[in-house]
Amino acid sequence: MTTTEQIVTERQARGPYTGIGDLNGRLQLKKTAAEALATAGAFTRFGGDRRQDVWAAGAAATTRPGHLPGLVPGLDAPALPGMTRFEVTAADLWATSVSPNSHPVQFLRELLDARGAITTAALAGVEDGTRVWVGGAVTHRQRPTTAGGITFLNLEDETDMANVLVSPGLWQRNRVVARASAALLIRGQVQAADGVATLVADGIEALDLSMATAPSRDFR
Structure with missing residues (x-):
């Protein structure tokens, strides 16, 4: 089962995800997969921007069962400069090989x-x-x-x-x-x-x- 299929299956079984930490806690994504999803804009629905989401995704991927909830450093990303339109396009192409809004x-x-x-x-x-x-x-x-x-x-x-x-x-x-x-x-x-x-x-x-x-x- 692909990462995308796992995300969909888990959401159907237990309901919507509440944030990056919740998603990773339920799926235990590898760091590379979590950061790729963040780069592609998959987590912007949780309120952050892509650069902050990449930061938070990397931190979330280091947590494992048994860690105390709420004590993982890095989930609350610091204030980071937002991506330019060009950077968003490049991120889309890197992560998915497709840029839906620009070239x-x-x-x-x-x-x-x-x-x-x-x-x-x-x-x-x-x-x-x-x-x-x-x-x-x-x-x-x-x-x-x-x-x-x-x-x-x-x-x-x-x-x-x-x-x-x-x-x-x-x-x-x-x-x-x-x-x-x-x-x-x-x-x-x-x-x-x-x-x-x-x-x-x-x-x-x-x-x-x-x-x-x-x-x-x-x-x-």
């Missing part, structure tokens, strides 16, 4: 606009052969054996997803940035055919998201 790249849109980058959604309306900049989080890196060394990237922003082709030479010249960066700013020529637009890259730069996001599903 991390949207917080860099002003920077991307200043660099002359278009959105991935706008790529479909660009004329074949036009050179553009596009920025986004890397969701996939693939290098099929039949592609002659070409690497296929998927860039995702708050509007859509773009397909990018990277030649072996360009990949080799930028391999550290291209492989290690969570997000990229790519210049390339639009290849449009049958209503599908692909960006053939000729320049690659790292796009700083300031904190880790969901890991890309890379080739091996």
